[in-house]
Each structure stands twice: as C-alpha cells, then as structure tokens.
Amino acid sequence: MELILKYFPDLSEDQQTKFRKLEELYKDWNLKINVVSRKDIDELYLRHVLHSLGIAKIQQFNPGAKILDVGTGGGFPGIPLAILFPETEFHLVDSIGKKIKVVEEVSEGLQLQNVKTTNARVEEIKGHFDFIVSRAVAAMPTFVHWTKGKIAKKSNHELKNGILYLKGGDLSEELQDYKTAKIYNLTDYFEEDFYETKKVVHLPLKYKG
Numbered sequence: 239m240e241l242i243l244k245y246f247p248d249l250s251e252d253q254q255t256k257f258r259k260l261e262e263l264y265k266d267w268n269l270k271i272n273v274v275s276r277k278d279i280d281e282l283y284l285r286h287v288l289h290s291l292g293i294a295k296i297q298q299f300n301p302g303a304k305i306l307d308v309g310t311g312g313g314f315p316g317i318p319l320a321i322l323f324p325e326t327e328f329h330l331v332d333s334i335g336k337k338i339k340v341v342e343e344v345s346e347g348l349q350l351q352n353v354k355t356t357n358a359r360v361e362e363i364k365g366h367f368d369f370i371v372s373r374a375v376a377a378m379p380t381f382v383h384w385t386k387g388k389i390a391k392k393s394n395h396e397l398k399n400g401i402l403y404l405k406g407g408d409l410s411e412e413l414q415d416y417k418t419a420k421i422y423n424l425t426d427y428f429e430e431d432f433y434e435t436k437k438v439v440h441l442p443l444k445y446k447g
C-alpha cells in the first residue's frame with residue numbers, strides 16, 4: 239500500500255481504505271478461484287494495482303467519463319482505476335463468468351458505486367466510451383476490430399478518445415498499421431520493475447457511430 243501512496247500521494251482516506259481492502263478480498267477469492275496467479279498474489283500491489291494505475295500517469299479520467307475495461311479478468315486494470323477515479327464510470331467486461339463473479343464481489347466489497355460488470359464477449363457490448371482500457375487480452379489488430387465502433391465522439395480529455403493498452407515487448411510489428419499510436423514507457427513514471435509489460439499504448443480511434 240505504501241507503494242501506491244509513493245506515486246499517488248493525494249489519495250483520500252476512503253481511497254486508501256479501499257486500496258488496503260483489496261489485498262484481503264483478492265487473497266480470499268484466490269483460495270477459491272485462481273483469479274490472480276499464485277505467485278503474483280504476493281506482489282498484488284506492484285504487479286496488479288500499481289501496474290493498472292500506470293494508465294493514470296498517461297491520462298487522468300474526467301468526472302462523468304465512460305471507460306470500458308475489456309477482458310478485465312479479476313478486475314485489472316478496471317478496479318484500481320475505479321478507486322482512483324470515483325466519479326468516472328467504469329464498465330468491466332469479461333467472457334468468463336466466474337471471473338466476472340469475482341469482480342462483482344470485489345466491487346461490492348469495496349462499495350464501488352462507479353463500476354458496472356458484464357459477463358460477455360466485448361463484441362456484444364453496446365454503447366460508446368471515452369477510453370477503452372485493457373491488459374493482456376489480444377493483439378492490437380484483433381483488439382481494434384472488436385472495439386473501434388465503441389468510442390464516443392466528444393472528447394474532453396488531454397488525449398484523444400481511444401484505446402489505452404498496457405503492453406510489453408517489441409511492439410513495432412504489432413503497431414505497424416497504426417501510425418497514430420503513441421507508446422509511453424512506465425519506466426519514465428515508476429522506479430519499480432513491471433517485468434515484461436512496461437508500456438502503455440495510446441491509440442486514438444475515430445467515432446464510427
């Protein structure tokens with residue numbers, strides 16, 4: 239938890255309580271369902287919470303903005319971001335029912351009023367979002383195919399509406415068709431090592447109505 243405060247020192251008491259409670263909730267759930275890999279649970283704050291919050295170093299979400307987390311799994315990056323931005327709406331989606339069940343329980347346990355969950359493939363999700371966030375779900379061409387019709391037209395953020403994707407490795411081939419993509423390195427914002435996933439890709443997407 240100290241790790242989170244090191245990079246986000248302005249957290250309210252309520253936000254700090256919620257971040258602290260995450261550990262207990264995920265540890266409990268992990269005894270029943272393996273939502274976070276066994277070796278990762280000991281490093282929950284580094285590998286999952288702080289890592290998810292890396293997106294917030296690239297873009298702060300406005301009150302009232304709508305964010306879709308595609309393939310949220312156990313709730314990453316959506317849950318940590320929803321704690322950090324309590325006035326922003328987060329819609330967390332995963333195609334595996336038992337994962338969404340965990341996310342629902344964690345969200346209820348933290349009394350997050352700004353989180354909605356859906357057990358579905360993202361292709362079935364209707365609506366428009368300011369940003370689509372994700373980590374470790376699909377290669378960019380597939381991901382763009384799934385999400386490009388789901389971006390809201392109006393943008394009042396610093397970055398243009400689109401995808402914010404936590405990724406790792408050499409992205410040159412994966413991003414070769416996306417000239418407007420910009421890569422941000424988490425090592426520019428954090429001293430800690432995020433293993434293989436050290437980048438956030440911002441890909442602006444045009445509204446397709």
Ligand SMILES: C[S@@+](CC[C@H](N)C(=O)[O-])C[C@H]1O[C@@H](n2cnc3c(N)ncnc32)[C@H](O)[C@@H]1O
Nearest residue numbers: 309310311314332333334358359360373374375
């Ligand atoms: C490797 S896990 C990553 C989970 C989480 N984002 C994280 O980083 O901890 C990938 C997740 O994407 C989900 N997924 C894959 N394709 C999907 C789709 N088309 N729609 C919704 N979820 C999908 C899977 O069910 C799985 O939970």
